[in-house]
Amino acid sequence: MNMLEVKDLRKRFGDNEVLKGINLTLKKGEVLAIIGSSGGGKTTLLRCLNFLEKANSGEILVGGRSVYRATEGEKPEVTPEAQLSFGLVFQQFNLFPQYSVIENLMLAPKLRAKRKTTQGERETPEAIRERAEKLLATVGLSEKANAYPCQLSGGQQQRVAIARALMLSPDILCFDEPTSSLDPELTGEVLRVIRSLKSSDRTMIIVTHEMEFARHVADKVIFISDGIIEEQGTPEEVFGNPQSEKTKAFLSAGQKV
Amino acid sequence: MEQFWKITLDLCVGFGETLKIFFITLAMALPLGLIISFGSMSKFKPLAFLTRGFVWIIRGTPLMLQLITVYYGPGLVFKQMLFTAPMAVYITFTINYACYFSEIYRGGIESITKGQYEAGQVLGMTRRETFFKVILLQVVKRIIAPMSNEIITLVKDTSLARVVTYYELIYFAQRYTKNAGLLWPLFYTAVYYLVFTAILTLLFRWLEKKLDYFKA
Numbered sequence: 001m002n003m004l005e006v007k008d009l010r011k012r013f014g015d016n017e018v019l020k021g022i023n024l025t026l027k028k029g030e031v032l033a034i035i036g037s038s039g040g041g042k043t044t045l046l047r048c049l050n051f052l053e054k055a056n057s058g059e060i061l062v063g064g065r066s067v068y069r070a071t072e073g074e075k076p077e078v079t080p081e082a083q084l085s086f087g088l089v090f091q092q093f094n095l096f097p098q099y100s101v102i103e104n105l106m107l108a109p110k111l112r113a114k115r116k117t118t119q120g121e122r123e124t125p126e127a128i129r130e131r132a133e134k135l136l137a138t139v140g141l142s143e144k145a146n147a148y149p150c151q152l153s154g155g156q157q158q159r160v161a162i163a164r165a166l167m168l169s170p171d172i173l174c175f176d177e178p179t180s181s182l183d184p185e186l187t188g189e190v191l192r193v194i195r196s197l198k199s200s201d202r203t204m205i206i207v208t209h210e211m212e213f214a215r216h217v218a219d220k221v222i223f224i225s226d227g228i229i230e231e232q233g234t235p236e237e238v239f240g241n242p243q244s245e246k247t248k249a250f251l252s253a254g255q256k257v
Numbered sequence: 258m259e260q261f262w263k264i265t266l267d268l269c270v271g272f273g274e275t276l277k278i279f280f281i282t283l284a285m286a287l288p289l290g291l292i293i294s295f296g297s298m299s300k301f302k303p304l305a306f307l308t309r310g311f312v313w314i315i316r317g318t319p320l321m322l323q324l325i326t327v328y329y330g331p332g333l334v335f336k337q338m339l340f341t342a343p344m345a346v347y348i349t350f351t352i353n354y355a356c357y358f359s360e361i362y363r364g365g366i367e368s369i370t371k372g373q374y375e376a377g378q379v380l381g382m383t384r385r386e387t388f389f390k391v392i393l394l395q396v397v398k399r400i401i402a403p404m405s406n407e408i409i410t411l412v413k414d415t416s417l418a419r420v421v422t423y424y425e426l427i428y429f430a431q432r433y434t435k436n437a438g439l440l441w442p443l444f445y446t447a448v449y450y451l452v453f454t455a456i457l458t459l460l461f462r463w464l465e466k467k468l469d470y471f472k473a
Contacts, residue, residue: 050379084381094376097471098394107390108380115383150472168381 001064003028003203004172009058011041011048018044019055020227026172026220029200033214033235034207036224037250042207045224046176049205050088051078062086062171080117087170091177093157095149095164102145105132105164112168128167135163139193155186159193166197173197175206191217211251215239223247264433264442271429272449277343278415278425282350283408289351290358297363315356321417324349328421346418354411361403365396369473395473405461409454426450 004026011019018041026032034042047053049060051068054075060068067082095104106128113122136142139159149157158178165173175194179187191213197204198217208214214221215235222232223244231238231247242248296308315323327349331339340348369392377387416427430446433439 052375052378080381083378086379088379090372090376092370092372094370094372096373096376096391097473098391098398108377108382111382111386111390148471164380 001028002026002061003030003063004205005059005061005064006049007059007061009045009048009055009060011044011053011055018227019048022058022224022229024222024229024232026203026205028203030203030219031198031217032205033218033221034205034224035209035211035214035221035238035250036230040225041227042224043176046088046174046205046207049172050086050174051083052088054078084168085171087165087168087173089158089161089165089173089175089178091180093149093154093161093181095157095160097149100146100148101141101152101160102129102132102136104149104160105135105167108164109167132163132167135166136160138166138196139163140189153186154182155189158182158190162190162193162197172203172205175204175208177207177209179208179210211239223250225250264439264445268426268429268442268446268449271424271426272446272453274423274429275412275415275425275449276453278346278350278418278423279412281347282354282411285347285351286354286358289355291362293355293359294362294366297359298366312356312359315353316360320349320353320414321420323353324417324421342418342421342423345421346423350411350414350418354407357407358404361400361407362396364403365400366392368399369395394468398468398471398473401461401465401468405457408461409457412454412457413450 002025004024006022006024009019009022010017022041022045024032034045036042044053048055055068055070056075057070057072059066059070062082062085067085068076068078070076096107099107106125109123109128109131110125112118113124113128133142133145136145139162141156141159141163144152144156144160149160152160162178178194179190182190187210191210194204194206195213195217206214206218218235220232221235221238223230223238223242223246225246231242231244238247239251242251293308293312296304297312299305299308324345328338328340328342328345331337373391373395374384374387377384377391382390415425418425419428426446426449427443430442433442
C-alpha cells in the first residue's frame, strides 16, 4: 500500500501558479529526494504537504486515508491528526530559543498529552522525557540536553530540530533543504543523521541541493521545474540517464560549478 | 526636625495614593494593551481600523484632557456624575496606558519570525499554545526597554490625577504651601519619585538579566 499519495495538487499565489498539478506516490520506508532549481516549486510542495500553505485543489492521502481534499475555491480545515501525519525540519531550524534542547523536544508532546481533544491514551511526562533522551542519543546530542539553542552550532541545532520532529512520530518526515543554511563543514553531520534515520518503517521526503546525498540515500528522485514533475525515477535513472532536456541541463549545470 | 518627619510621613500617605494609581493602572493596562494590540493586528479589517482609530485618539490627546472628560463629561451630558474621582482616574489611566502598551506589544509581536509560528503548527500545537508557550516570552524579552520607558513615565503622570481632585503626592505637598506657607515639601516630593523610579530601574535591569539566557 502507498504511504503517501498526492493527487493533482495545485497551488496559486495570486495569479502565479506555483504547483501545476503534482501527482506522486511513496511507499512506506521509502526516501524521496526532490530536486530542482530555485523557484521551481519544491519548497511550496513540501509546505503544502505540511499545511503551512493550503493547496487550492488536489488531494493528499496518508496510508490510504484522505487527509486533505480541496476543490477550486474551497480549502478544508486541517485536523490535528492530518497535521501530525507529517513532520517538518526547516531550513532555518526554528528551534524555540527560550527552551533548552530537551525542553524543545518535550514541549509539543507535553501539550498534546494535556489537551482535552487528544484521543486515546495520554503519555506521562516521564515517558515523554524518556523518549526525548533516547532521540537525543540517536542524533548524538545527549550531552547537550540542557544547553540552549544559542549555545549550539548550526549543525547541532539542526540535529535537535530533527529529534524534535521525530518526537511526534510523524508518518512522513519532511526536510526542507536541511543543510542549506549551514557552513559546508557542518553539513556532513546533519546528512549522516538523516541517513541513519533511514529504516524500513520511516518514510521521508527531502528537498535538497545535495545531489550526491540524493543519489546515495534516496530510493526515488523527482525533479520539479516550473511547477510540474519534469522527471522521476530511481536515482540511477534520474542521475544516470535523464530523459528530459530540462533535467539534463539542471544536472550538468551543477557539475560544471 | 520633628516637623520634617511629620511631613515626611504625611507625604508617604500621599505617595501611597500615587502608588495605588500606578499599580492599578499597570495591572489592568498590561493585559488590556495585549487585547488592543490583537485588535489592531486583526485580519478583520473593520476591527483593525476601529482599534487603530481609537489608539490614535487616545495617543493624540492629552491625558489631562481625557481625565477631565471622563470625570466631568457624564455630568455635562446626563446631568449626573457617573464616576467618583478615583474611578475616573483608574479608568482613564488604564485606557490611556493600554493604548501605548498595545503599540509596543504590536511592534514586539510583529518582530518575531514566521518560522516560530510555523514550527508550532507542524508540531501540532494550537495557535493559542504557540502564542502563549513560544511567542510571548520572546516578545517580553524584546519589549522590556520600551516598556520600562512607558512605565517610568506612568510614575510621574500620576501627578495629573490631581486635576480631578484625586489626592495624590503632589496634592498633599501643595496643602503645606496653601495652609502653612511652606514651599519645600513640594520640591521634596521629587525624592519619592526618584527613589521609586530607581527601584523600577533596578527591577527592569534584573528582568533583562534574567532573560539574558536566550537570544530572541
